[in-house]
Amino acid sequence: MYSFKNDYNQTCHPKIVEALKEIEDYQFSGYGLDEICDRAKTKINTALESNSDIHFLVGGTQTNLTVISYLLKPYQGVISVDTGHINVHETGAIEACGHKVISIISNDGKLKAKDVEDLIKSHYEDDNCEHCTMPGMVYISNPTELGTLYTKKELSDLYSVTKKYDIPLYLDGARLAYALSGLNNDIALNEYKNLVDVLYIGGTKCGALFGEAVVFNQSKLSKNFRYSMKQRGGMLAKGFLLGLQFDILFSDNLYYELGKHANDIAFVLNDELEKRNIKMFSKRYSNQLFLILNKKVIEALKEKYAFEYWSDVDENTACIRIVISWSTQKEKIFEFINDFDAICM
Amino acid sequence: MYSFKNDYNQTCHPKIVEALKEIEDYQFSGYGLDEICDRAKTKINTALESNSDIHFLVGGTQTNLTVISYLLKPYQGVISVDTGHINVHETGAIEACGHKVISIISNDGKLKAKDVEDLIKSHYEDDNCEHCTMPGMVYISNPTELGTLYTKKELSDLYSVTKKYDIPLYLDGARLAYALSGLNNDIALNEYKNLVDVLYIGGTKCGALFGEAVVFNQSKLSKNFRYSMKQRGGMLAKGFLLGLQFDILFSDNLYYELGKHANDIAFVLNDELEKRNIKMFSKRYSNQLFLILNKKVIEALKEKYAFEYWSDVDENTACIRIVISWSTQKEKIFEFINDFDAICM
Amino acid sequence: MYSFKNDYNQTCHPKIVEALKEIEDYQFSGYGLDEICDRAKTKINTALESNSDIHFLVGGTQTNLTVISYLLKPYQGVISVDTGHINVHETGAIEACGHKVISIISNDGKLKAKDVEDLIKSHYEDDNCEHCTMPGMVYISNPTELGTLYTKKELSDLYSVTKKYDIPLYLDGARLAYALSGLNNDIALNEYKNLVDVLYIGGTKCGALFGEAVVFNQSKLSKNFRYSMKQRGGMLAKGFLLGLQFDILFSDNLYYELGKHANDIAFVLNDELEKRNIKMFSKRYSNQLFLILNKKVIEALKEKYAFEYWSDVDENTACIRIVISWSTQKEKIFEFINDFDAICM
């Protein structure tokens, strides 16, 4: 059984385990106040060509709930697409912190500047606006939960709207590595500082054991963030473990390379499937492929492969998600294609 | 500079890094639903001689807030000693989940059965009891934040009170390894199942990279706990990392041995200091020593050693905390004693 | 200027002010533990032909947030139609208590049994259901926010679904008086005990100064509700004021009569408008009329009447809401019709 279920089913890039071994006799300060974390922050800022305030957390839901509840006032909510991770896959973590997720319907996982502006405008035009949740920030992810990518223009337009209404724009980069070398991607890492107020650079799904790096491009926003990190249970005692991993990921272009490895393979698989007239639910932009297949084919594939059943399409066909990871071996793709051909014959 | 500041300043027991290396080519299911986690749970249950429901979380504050907010009703609070970790060192994490920490003053870090019963009784005797937070569970830690240990009798009495009022007793075992071989400890690991409803077995401070194992001795209490784990940001994507660590810690008696290593060294240091007529703030029960020293001595020690300044005693003397860890090398104790003698001469 | 804006723009039925005068020399126990409250509860239970546990609160949002946060577990959310009051007009009050409002799209303000069942089933069929908010209760209102009414069959079907999944069904009866004599209404007051687990009988919009009566048809659900009332700021010090008002509303059939007064007038107005070929956004079921008018007519009407602008229909027409209240004078309807005719000529 080989898994294409997600991009977090193997430990981590080997360099990280090696580095863990190397530091085993050293002592470090707790809670991320150590020299490895400092070094990692410097490396990230170098890659971002920025001077941002950076903090490390353990996982994605934790990061989202900590950042969002930290930034919002009690009567504010966060705007998200309906398919946004915070809206559907975090067990109401944002609401548990007291805030409504104000969802906007989107067909491609991306939030449109116009939709956000319309929503905010109509809020303030209502005489009884105080009877409704105040839109207090905007949440997006890139790549999105549907594997799509923002263009620089789309992101820039969105940022303009949030600036106009003076609310922060926050980008969930759980899979950011896979965006950087995604299809037609025109946003380089060093451009994010001018496109969002806060983002997190995902480690868990991009080659780390665990860990996410929260980047506040406006340091005035982050002044007391460590209080919220601790309060929400996100301040790792051995914070140096997080610094260690990001230090490695941001050395020798590794973070970019890991994403590119997956995208390249995903591209090969995508092409092979398209040659066989397999339809995709959405275009392949990054490391997630959404295949529309006959249900009998899906059943047969399940014997050797693990993947996520995404949704029914009609009585006979359904959509499955194939995730290619930083750790996926290229030969597995060809095995998959061979098995696929055998099934379809 | 050598640190006695805490028991989480080094990575982890070498076997854990080795094991990480060994599994680097394997794929695992996410979120703790994998075979390593299953194996680790079995080993813990074997050690506990129990059939408890076990879940893995990343850190202590996260574990406390997740368990406590999961168990309480909205109008209930949790009883704790005033020095309890949840009351003073978690940035109001419990309150952030909506619950009051009802604190009881204690001089030794331990909660007394009688004090708890008096508090609960007086709550229900009040005609306007609904104007006050209902006591909904009891939180204790062992070893306590002051390094003291519960006796079996004390814990059993406390448990009887909580049973009488039908509220759960929850034990924070962040440093449980150090309790097991603590001075005069009379509670074996396999006895906790009859002494508390829920406990967590600490990994972070006891030789793991990170991780805590929550043990529900009454499985009816834990039915939907995974929802809360996810909602509070505590469900690790690569949950198998937690299983891996507890599997190792609960093989070959390692968990016990790591605690004993520290306690043995702490005992030596304690004896040496007592020979020199150094007073202790409280008796040495486990791996934390609270030394009362002249402030000039403290200043001099700080040049070579890191430790926590606990509190002022009087104008000239203060209390410092020396934590001996699973990773502390015995020779460092003798170096410390030598340096201490040199300073005091 | 005459207002058809809502049903809470005048003080209260005159009998209530008289009664306030009559008790001015008496002393009462605080917090609703007085004999007037007891008497009011008995009268309500008589009207309901029930033996329900009844509590009084001050306003609708307060009641909704107190009941819902009291009934849900932390990881649960409440199902509501998208237009439900809790979803759109309470500033995120439910989320502020930690719970997601799980909205279902509806075109008529009513929740369909099948939609609820589909939602719950698909939740539990998901292997990763713990990554999503657990559906923990169902919220409906009758009349709905769109003025429509549930039939007994619809409500009964919905109740069956909630019973099947063992979650409470809660009915917001802010305007319940207007449902009782609504068009084609087939649910008598004494039938609600078999159709919902909890409901609130609205006073504020139905002739009281203020106040809502929460009725727990299953008393096991309400055991500690007074704690939540106090905690959420809803326990009125002079609770006897609430008892006094419900005592009067539930004497001599007054509650029913006040609703019928409004419905009768609304029916006259509706007929007159239909004679003039005015379209309604939805059929007139109770005291709210949704008129589709030319925008110029709306502008002209605004000179003499206050009403709520509901939504744009197209460039030239819009929908306005006319609320007929327990206190609306019949002659005002004819004045309105006359003015309307004058404008349209």
Added chain:
Amino acid sequence: MYSFKNDYNQTCHPKIVEALKEIEDYQFSGYGLDEICDRAKTKINTALESNSDIHFLVGGTQTNLTVISYLLKPYQGVISVDTGHINVHETGAIEACGHKVISIISNDGKLKAKDVEDLIKSHYEDDNCEHCTMPGMVYISNPTELGTLYTKKELSDLYSVTKKYDIPLYLDGARLAYALSGLNNDIALNEYKNLVDVLYIGGTKCGALFGEAVVFNQSKLSKNFRYSMKQRGGMLAKGFLLGLQFDILFSDNLYYELGKHANDIAFVLNDELEKRNIKMFSKRYSNQLFLILNKKVIEALKEKYAFEYWSDVDENTACIRIVISWSTQKEKIFEFINDFDAICM
């Protein structure tokens, strides 16, 4: 049976019921956006000689939780004396909004400037201050829960400390009417604008049916307060009822007179009891008397009078609280004295 249990056991001053009768044919805008509320706010500002931003809420706990949760950041707590209403008699309402009540022990119900400064200073001196709740505001009440009064000097010193650390000072004036003419009171109503940032002027305990007026002396603090009012369930639909009551209370010096009426009577009772060598738990400053009596005397008094049993003093004596209200009739005091003499003979 005559009740000295509290100051909210009768309806309200007769003028309020009269006024309710007078407006019965009028229509008003909802949610406090009406001309009566405007007039009341003007009158209060006239009395305060201020230009403060004023909002009306229904009850004390509701007011406290709404104001405090509105002003605090998520990681902040509110400082209060241990006996503060928010700390002991609101069922953890503040914690339910996510915030710790940081309590300071006080023997007289008053918070001392020095204690507050020590607490804040020691917070920021701690290297790990982010592991502790940040002190974010200060809560006091005047009169306090023990009936004592702040002097202008004490309040001014406290205000200086909060200004120094840039956190708001909030005063709970549930019984403010009784402070104004209290013993040795040296703070006039028009001085509060320079002594606290936010206060609420209590109506419920001072002659209104219900209602509290929140006064923001710094309008920058209150910008979005109406959102929080709505979200916490405190925005009364018929807000004009609140305006009506405060309009009356702040006409013809009525608010002051109602307090003085009670204080005058309380003073007579106090003197009579002192003549009989009855000891008081604390000096009589306002309308609450704390009598230390033989338990047999207490039992005998209970046959004719209701009052609160405060606390045991020793085996034979206890403290009871006698509250004199705006509505207490003077002759009842003499009856009480007579009965008391009869019992003691």
